[in-house]
Amino acid sequence: MTIVVHPRSKEWYFWHKTPIVCSGERGRGGYRKQSASWRFFEDRNVKVELMIEEMNKLSVNLALHACGDEVGRAEPDRIFINRRRRRRTKVESKKLMEMRRSTTYDEMGEIKKGPWKTEEDEVLLRHVKKYGPRDWSSIRSKGLLQRTGKSCRLRWVNKLRPDLKNGVKFSAEEERTVIELQGQYGNKWARIATHLPGRTDNDVKNFWSSRQKRLARVLLSPPSHQPPQKSHKSLREPPALQKVPPFEAPKHSSSTESSVTSPKALSCSSSYCEPIQMVPLPELMNPTTTNAAIESATGLLDQNQNQNQPICQFEYTTIPIEENSCNQPPLPPPLLQDFHHIPPPPPPLTFDTQDIFNQLGDPNFFAVFGQGGTADLSQFPFVQTGGEGESGGSCGREECNDPLMMEADAFMDEFPMDMFDHIEPLPSPSEW
DNA sequence: AAGAACCTCAACCGCTGCTCT
DNA sequence: GAGAGCAGCGGTTGAGGTTCT
Incomplete structure (x- = not known):
């Protein structure tokens, strides 16, 4: 997770898999690490203290935009996080990709994750050329790459190794081999891959997984x-x-x-x-x-x-x-x-908004935020706790009193209409 | 044209086992 | 023998692409 701040607009990008955009005016009192909801960020290795400090310094208020999976809202003291698995539209995807391409972000000493850049590949290749495919962790300790040894090894094994059949579909013969060997060895993908020149265990695993899904769907339809x-x-x-x-x-x-x-x-x-x-x-x-x-x-x-x-x-x-x-x-x-290997049918959509509210109704749900206990429920505007509290005020609509009645889009409606207009591709770093 | 459904694949995570000290 | 560090493996996730509605 990386934090990017846009110096002009003072928007914050919490860089996880997807960015969360934060902007606006600060509420009174500034931010404190008070709400259990900060756990949301802590769980993602965000340096929360630093984040709060910087946010207070810059006097930015926090509002979470829906730019990916995370959706939430913020108040002066706390952040409400919801998760919504929403498929991005093509336009959104393009914007996102553009943002990612155009954004140089502060590593803050963290380990880099995500897609590999060509330059990183080159560094890795140079290392392998020099020392052979080993000592992966030394790549980071030498300061060559901000990647874990694990990540380096994986990149080498799955993409950079010579003689890989990258981008080549499995031939009928290879498929036969996989099916046969899977029956023989089970899910020993690495072992199976040794019988398939140019294929990695990941290739075999992905192939098998796709095949199983396909078969399962055919059977279940x-x-x-x-x-x-x-x-x-x-x-x-x-x-x-x-x-x-x-x-x-x-x-x-x-x-x-x-x-x-x-x-x-x-x-x-x-x-x-x-x-x-x-x-x-x-x-x-x-x-x-x-x-x-x-x-x-x-x-x-x-x-x-x-x-x-x-x-x-x-x-x-x-x-x-x-x-x-x-x-x-x-x-x-x-x-x-x-x-034999087809898994049971997948459960219903795992984490959509309705699920969230169902979970909100479960007192144990908030245990995941660390401070647990239903007492904290009052902090969440969508949960009826019996008392009035301040929670009702943040909602502002009667329907919100019943979490189960609240539709996903109703939640989205809680945001100001112009909030999403704010999301634009970042200008390229040179324009900052 | 937009969205849904599906597919592929890269990359991550957690676990296990090996090696070294 | 114990523990730390590392490599390898298998499971899982999620982004982006493709095809269809």
């Missing part, structure tokens, strides 16, 4: 809602997904494991593996066969076929599916191999 590829996904399937020929792959031998929910069962650690015939992935795209295949593979068809609403149990979850889709002839069990 209701068959009846799959018109002749309304889902644009399979139109964009990578070639290998469509062309991977059948191949031999190990199979879990334990019949009891096939429907077990333990994640341990996901990897083929069993010593007894027998080769099975794999079904080409395009089969998975067929909604009429997929669910039946799952049922067949998990051995649940028999259990459920008498029920009115057929259920396809898949690993951890139970998925109601369309009646007719389970009446299709099942595929042979080998298809199971491909489903």
Whole structure:
């Protein structure tokens, strides 16, 4: 986290993954490190004391703009942080990128994070040339780069190492290899990568992860809602997904494991593996066969076929599916191999504004701010604490009394309309 | 044109195991 | 043998790009 101050506008940029813009007039009394909400910054390694001191010195008030994931509001003594996962528009993304490119920011002695610059790569390459790919931490101790040894090593291994197939998609052969080896070794990406020249463990991991997500989505999407590829996904399937020929792959031998929910069962650690015939992935795209295949593979068809609403149990979850889709002839069990590693369906959107307010209703939520306790709730304008307090004043609208009733956009409406007009790309440093 | 959904990939984090003192 | 430091690994996150609505 880095703090950037614009000398003219006195805007503060708290540089994390995304900037938070702070500007405006100072309230009476200046800032004090008082509110538990400062923890928000402390957790991000912001030098809070310095920040407060500087803010008081410059007489700037703090208002948090929505320029990324963090959204909040500030009052003279405290800051209210909310988090809102909002996808940036293209315009916002461009602005952000422009800001990042044009901003030179004070390192304040902190470790640099984020994307690598060409100059940094060059420094790293020079170091490796001279000393070999080792002593990563010495790069920082020698003052060559403000990066951790870990970060340097990662950069070298994943991007700078010679003979890497950067930007080259996995061939069908490579995909086959990964699938096969994953079945053999489990998620030992580094080990798998040793069989793939020019590929890193990160490459393999990313490939596998993408593939799993894709498969999971295909499996979880209701068959009846799959018109002749309304889902644009399979139109964009990578070639290998469509062309991977059948191949031999190990199979879990334990019949009891096939429907077990333990994640341990996901990897083929069993010593007894027998080769099975794999079904080409395009089969998975067929909604009429997929669910039946799952049922067949998990051995649940028999259990459920008498029920009115057929259920396809898949690993951890139970998925109601369309009646007719389970009446299709099942595929042979080998298809199971491909489903073993699919994670349970993701939870609902993790951290949107509604979640925030749900959490605000939970007394334990504020424990994360360190000073815990419901007594602190009064500091938060969106939480009804029973008493009147000053909290109500900061809200100014009756609907705010019920956090659960407050919509995300209503929260945004709390900001002055012109506040967001303030967000403009920083001028280039030369103009400062 | 704008937004949503999805994909890819770079980079970070936490943990583990190894090596050295 | 204990502890510190480091390298490596696997999981996760988030930015940016692409495609579709």
